[in-house]
Amino acid sequence: xxxxGEIDRSGSNAEKYTLxxxxxxxxxxxxxxxADMDLATPVYVLxxxxxxxxxxxxxxxxxxxxxxxxxxxxxxxHHDWEIKREWLSYSPSVVASIGCAIRAxxxxxxxxxxxxxxxxxxxxxxxxxxxxxITHSLTQNSEGxxxxxxxxxxxxxxxxxxxxxxxxxxxxIGRVWRxxxxxxxxxxxxxxxxxxxxxxxxxxxxxEGHAHIPIASLSDELSECTVTLLGPGKTFNMxxxxxxxxxxxxxxxxDLYDGQRRLVHFGxxxxxxxxxxxxxxxxxxxxxxxxxxxxxxxxxTIAQWSAQNTQIRFIPPQGTYLAWVDCRKLGMGDRELRExxxxxxxxxLSAGLSFGREGSGFMRLNFAVSTSALEIALAKIGTALKxxx
Ligand SMILES: Cc1ncc(COP(=O)(O)O)c(C=O)c1O
Numbered sequence: 001x002x003x004x005g006e007i008d009r010s011g012s013n014a015e016k017y018t019l020x021x022x023x024x025x026x027x028x029x030x031x032x033x034x035a036d037m038d039l040a041t042p043v044y045v046l047x048x049x050x051x052x053x054x055x056x057x058x059x060x061x062x063x064x065x066x067x068x069x070x071x072x073x074x075x076x077x078h079h080d081w082e083i084k085r086e087w088l089s090y091s092p093s094v095v096a097s098i099g100c101a102i103r104a105x106x107x108x109x110x111x112x113x114x115x116x117x118x119x120x121x122x123x124x125x126x127x128x129x130x131x132x133x134i135t136h137s138l139t140q141n142s143e144g145x146x147x148x149x150x151x152x153x154x155x156x157x158x159x160x161x162x163x164x165x166x167x168x169x170x171x172x173i174g175r176v177w178r179x180x181x182x183x184x185x186x187x188x189x190x191x192x193x194x195x196x197x198x199x200x201x202x203x204x205x206x207x208e209g210h211a212h213i214p215i216a217s218l219s220d221e222l223s224e225c226t227v228t229l230l231g232p233g234k235t236f237n238m239x240x241x242x243x244x245x246x247x248x249x250x251x252x253x254x255d256l257y258d259g260q261r262r263l264v265h266f267g268x269x270x271x272x273x274x275x276x277x278x279x280x281x282x283x284x285x286x287x288x289x290x291x292x293x294x295x296x297x298x299x300x301t302i303a304q305w306s307a308q309n310t311q312i313r314f315i316p317p318q319g320t321y322l323a324w325v326d327c328r329k330l331g332m333g334d335r336e337l338r339e340x341x342x343x344x345x346x347x348x349l350s351a352g353l354s355f356g357r358e359g360s361g362f363m364r365l366n367f368a369v370s371t372s373a374l375e376i377a378l379a380k381i382g383t384a385l386k387x388x389x
Contacts, residue, residue, distance in 0.1 A: 002370070003040070003287075003290060003294075004039050004040075004290070004291070004294040004370060004371075005370050005372075006038075006370040006372060006373055007038055007039060007040055007370070009038060014036075015034055015036075016031045016033060016034045016036065016038070016348075017031055020348055023348065024342045024348045025342070026342065028346060029342055029346050029347055029348035030346060030347050030348065030373070030376070030377055030380070031348040032347055032348060032349055032365050032366045032367070032369070032377060033348050033349055033350045033364075033366060034350075034366070035171065035234065035239075035320075035321070035322060035366060035368075036233075036234075036237060036239050036240075036368075037237040037321065037366075037368035037369070038368065038369040038370070038373065039237060039291075039294075039368060039369070039370070040237070041236060041237045041238050042236055042237075042280065042283075042284065042287045044279055044283045044284075044287070045236060045238060045276050045279050045280050047279075048275050048276060048278070048279035049272050049275055049276055049279075051275075052271065052272060052275045053272075058271050058272075059271075060268075061268070061271045061274060062268045063090050063268050063269060063274045063277070064274065064278065065085055066278060067274055067277050067278035067281075068085045068088045068245070069085055070277075070278050070281035070282045071088065071230065071232075071245060071277070071281045072084070072085060072088070073281070074281040074284070075214070075230070077285075078203075078204060078212075079203060079211075079212055079213070079214055079217070080217065081214045081216070081217035083247055083249075084249075087247050087248055087249050087254070088245045088246070088247050089245065089246050089248075089257075089258070089261065089266075090243070090244075090245060090266060090267075090268055090269050091229075091231075091243075091244045091245060091246050091261075091266055092242045092243070092244070092266060092269060093242060093244060094199060094201045094229045094231055094233070094244045095121045095125065096264075096266070097229045097244065097246045098121065098122070098125045098165065098197065098199065098229065099125045099128075099129060100246075100257065100260045100261055100264065100266075101163070101195075101197045101227050101229075101246075101257060101260075102125055102126060102129045102131060102163060102197075103129060103260045103263075104253075104256040104257045104259065104260040105162055105163050105195040105197075105227075105253070105256060105257075106131055106162035106163055107162075108129075108130040108131065109130070109131070109132060109160070110131055110132065110160050110161070110162045110163075111131065111132045111133075111134045111158060111160045111161040111162065112126045112131045112132070112133060112134065112161075112162065112163045112164075112165060113134045113135075113136055113153070113156065113157070113161060113163070113164045113165065113194070114126065114133065114134070114135060114136070114164075114165045115135075115136045115137075115138050115148055115165075115166070115167070115170070116135045116136070116137055116138065116355070116356030116357070116358050116359075117138065117172055117173065117352065117355035117356040117358045117359040117362075118165075118167050118170070118171070118172075118355055118356060119167060119171045119172070119199075119355070120354050120355060122165050122167065122199075123356065126165070131163075132160070134156050134161065135356065136148060136149075136152070136153050136156060137356075137358050138170075138173065138358065143315070144313060144315040144326065145175075145315065146170075146173045146175050147175075147181070148181070148185070150184040150185055150187070150188050153185070153188055154188050154191075154192075157188070157192045157194065161192065161194055162194065162195060163194060163195050163196075163197055164185070164189055164194050164195070164196050164197070165197050165199070166185070166196055166197065166198040166199065166215065167199050167202075168182075168198050168199065168200050168202075168203070168212070168214075168215060169200075169202045169203060169205070169206065169212060169317075169318065169319035169320050170320075171202060171320055171322055172320075172322050172324045172350070172352075172355050172359070172362075172364045173317070173324050174315075174316075174317020174318055174319055174320045174322060174323075174324055175317075175318055175319070176206050176210040176211070176212055176318040176319040177213070177215075178213075179213055179218070182213055182215045182218060183218060185215070186215055186218060186219070186221075186222045189225060190221055190222070190225060193225075194225075195225055195226075195227065195253065196215060196216075196222070196225055196226040196227070197226075197227045197229065198214070198215050198216065198226055198227070198228045198229065199229045200212070200214060200228055200229060200230055201229060201230065201231050201233060201234050201244070202234050202319055202320045203230070203319075204234070204235035204288060205234060205235065205292070205295065205319055205320050205321055206292075206318065206319040207292065207295075207296050207299065207316075207317070207318060207319065208296065209318075210318040210319060212319065214228060215228075216228050216247070216249065223249045223250075224249060224250045224253075225250070225253075226249075227246060227247070227248050227253060227257065228246070228247040228248075229244065229245075229246055229247075230244060230245050230246070230247055231243065231244030231245060232244075232276075232277055232280045232281065234320075234321075235280070235284070235288065235291075236276075236280040236284060236287075236288075237368075238273075238276055238277075238280060241270070241272070241273035241276050241277070242269070242270065242273060243269050243270070243273040243274070243276070243277050294371075295321050295367070295368060297371055298321075298367040298368075298369070298371055298374050299316050299317065299323070299367065300316075301371060301374055301375065301378070302314050302316070302323055302365075302367060302374070302378065303316050305378045305382070309381070309382055309385060310329075311327075311329045311330055311385060312325055312326065312327055312329070312330070312381070312385075313325070313326035313327075313328075313329065314326070321366060321367055321368035322364055322365070322366055322367070323364065323365040323366075323367050324352075324362055324364055325349075325362060325363045325364070325365055326361065326362055327352075327361055327362060327363055328361035328362075334351060334352070334353045334360055334361070337351075337361070337363065338351045338363075340384065340388075341363060341381075341384075344384035344387065344388070345377075345380045345381045345383075345384040346380050347365075347377055347380060347381065349363045349364060349365050349366075350363065350364040350366075351363060351364075352364065365377070
């Protein structure tokens, strides 16, 4: 069996499929939206879960130190960052950790900076916690590459600015931030005492020529002002296990965070997810390498396709399995664009506008599928474009 071949998820309760009617008004779309993979979770993870099920009792369990240590070892080997077990705590989801961090490091009415376009809960968690959103718009150069302006960022900070929410690597634009960029961003946050909450859940999906750098690993000062959100959900396709971690070196920030964590009673998570987590990080090295090769093939497949279909511009992402597709040359409004992909191409993609107004004219396509499924999707877009002419 091809490890990254076609998978039929129709018999499962996969959100990507079951929510199609609600989101796209039809079940008749190939779904390429929410960021999980239409690829099998590694078999060694499934085997570890099956083995745990031999024992007939599934009562309360705490997460073992060995599970946290497996994650520490993975991060050391893959991202050259040495973290200590006591810096880590369990969280049921990265988004829940964002909410908890917002409440821990700011008060109602304080300001939180996000760099847009970005993963939609970055906006909603700030707004729903009654904090004030400061949007730093990422800008594109003539080649389509995105960046931020640290001098402009400095001018956006006020005495009420308490947190910068960093997405690293950045969903949806696929940037893997370079060391000089992170240092510039970090210098501004250090100067004004802004806590960096760095969502690094995509950090293991990075392509040749790029390397993920945890911002907290760059200096002791940055380590002391950063809260890093980590997890196996994207890397090993186990988002459905509801397990992630929060890494905080600073005792002061950790105490503040733990105060909020206790209020919502995160607890210690689910038995089967503990087992899956430890197995994923312990035995994942070879599987992960093969996954990156597969995703890189898919990324290149889109690049070759877009070289032939020049109405649609595709800048290959440096990281993540998400293609940020520039459709502005088609000259459609956002609603028309979304309908074009649903009705004419038969695809369920994420609308660019849902990632902030900077996403107008873009669509996000999740290419973590078999290469054959991707080719089918690209052919459908090609046909829809021809019919439009
Ligand atoms: C940047 C980012 N953070 C967090 C999440 C979701 O993480 P979780 O399911 O653990 O809340 C996603 C999912 O797409 C994401 O892209």
